Amino acid sequence: MKPMLNRRRRQGGIALLEAMLAIVILGIGLLGTVGLQARAYSALSDAGMRAEATLAADKLIGVISTDLPNILLYQLASNGTPNDQLKAWVKETQTNIPGAILTVTVTDQQAQNRYQVVILIRWQRKANTDMNTHRLTSYIAR
Numbered sequence: 001m002k003p004m005l006n007r008r009r010r011q012g013g014i015a016l017l018e019a020m021l022a023i024v025i026l027g028i029g030l031l032g033t034v035g036l037q038a039r040a041y042s043a044l045s046d047a048g049m050r051a052e053a054t055l056a057a058d059k060l061i062g063v064i065s066t067d068l069p070n071i072l073l074y075q076l077a078s079n080g081t082p083n084d085q086l087k088a089w090v091k092e093t094q095t096n097i098p099g100a101i102l103t104v105t106v107t108d109q110q111a112q113n114r115y116q117v118v119i120l121i122r123w124q125r126k127a128n129t130d131m132n133t134h135r136l137t138s139y140i141a142r
Contacts, residue, residue: 046125046132049097053121053134056093060104060119061138063089071115071140076104078120097123101131115140 064074073085079101082090086104094100103120121134 057136
């Protein structure tokens with residue numbers, strides 16, 4: 001009987017060790033899942049801002065297209081003060097995209113019988129990160 005008792009003593013605590021190892025592996029898996037969820041949330045937030053920038057730029061192009069005689073009044077320098085034509089659009093865009101830096105450039109391309117409109121919307125989602133940029137170039141016929 002003595003050999004049987006020695007075997008049991010040597011194997012004592014194996015189940016506890018296996019349980020602890022399973023908990024460590026489970027913890028690492030859960031931490032990885034939480035990290036992936038945080039990255040997914042960040043990507044979703046960036047995608048939402050890009051969608052807002054796209055909608056804002058498209059909306060301004062539509063407004064400019066309907067007000068062709070005043071097209072050159074739709075220019076806006078980076079962080080410039082918007083004129084009456086752009087005030088509502090700038091306010092709405094900066095409400096939807098907090099901290100947005102807006103630039104609108106209108107170039108008369110007489111040789112091609114059109115105007116080139118470049119809308120640049122930049123924003124920073126978090127401090128100490130790169131600026132996100134949405135640029136739309138559109139050509140509007142005379």
